[in-house]
Amino acid sequence: MAGRCTRRYEREAGRLGFLRIAGVDEVGRGALFGPVVAAAVILNPARRIPGLDDSKKLTAARRRLLSEKILERAVAWAVAEVLPERIDAWNIYQASRQAMERALKDLKPPADFILSDAMRLELPIPCRAVIHGDARSVSIAAASILAKVYRDRLLEDWDREFPGYGLARHKGYATREHLARLRQQGPTPLHRRSFAPVRESLAILHAAEQNPLPF
Incomplete structure (x- = not known):
């Protein structure tokens, strides 16, 4: 069980003397289309945001509302993405790690301690x-929400650019609809060619x- 999403890990880091504790997470790792997106967030302990949790557990409307509060109240936040051509060149694990590290490097002020969702960073x-950090740490949960809202908006924009694939609905994941459209229409330039489907x-x-076929 993942447990409740709390400030436990942030408090433990604070007791060790760390002041700017960043949560970092990625979304889109398993998708067939589009970038993998990571966000990093340093929350302000004096400006609490009730309701932070794993973005997958929240409705789209709730994620958008919490995203606005995170952007307003956080000490610092940053978002980074790695495009499909780099995912294909590296592999999805390395691309996810690169996105997370880029987001962390873009934080201003910088973090002095990192909480990541199960990934060791260099x-x-x-x-x-x-493990299951997006459901256990409020900082990682905040990062997962920012990354999810950002990526969903990208997919909604690309749905207009690449109509017929249903991108706004499935967000690039391997749904039955998406797989059928891929077989019928072939991939777009933003599909990940290293992925089997x-x-x-x-x-x-x-x-x-x-x-x-003969005429």
């Missing part, structure tokens, strides 16, 4: 990787081009 700052859709299109 930064010269003390870091604690918390996208590769398979390319193979189907290539086979159709090599063996056209």
Whole structure:
């Protein structure tokens, strides 16, 4: 069980003398389309935000409301993304870590301690990787909410640019609708070609081009 989302990990870091404790998380890791997005947040202990939790547990409307409060009340926040071409070149694990590290490097003021959602990071700052961190640490939860709201808005914009795939509904994940559209229409430039369903859709299109139906 993940447990309740509290300030436990932030308090423990504070007792060690750390003052600017950042939570960091990513979204879009399992999607077939679009970037992986990470956010980093340093919350202000004097300006609490009730209701912070794993973004996956919240409705879209609740995430948007909490996102506005985070942007207003946080000491610092930053968002970073890694595009599909880099995901394909590196792999999704490395791309996710790069996005998280970029977001942390963009924090102003910088963090002096990091709470990450289960991932070890290669930064010269003390870091604690918390399993199910987005459901256990308010700072990681805040980061997960910012990243999710940011990425969802990107997908809603791209839904207009690439109509017919249903991107605004499934946000690039491998739903039945998305897989069917991939097979019918092929991938867009923002689909991740290193992911098996996208590769398979390319193979189907290539086979159709090599063996056209007779008139």
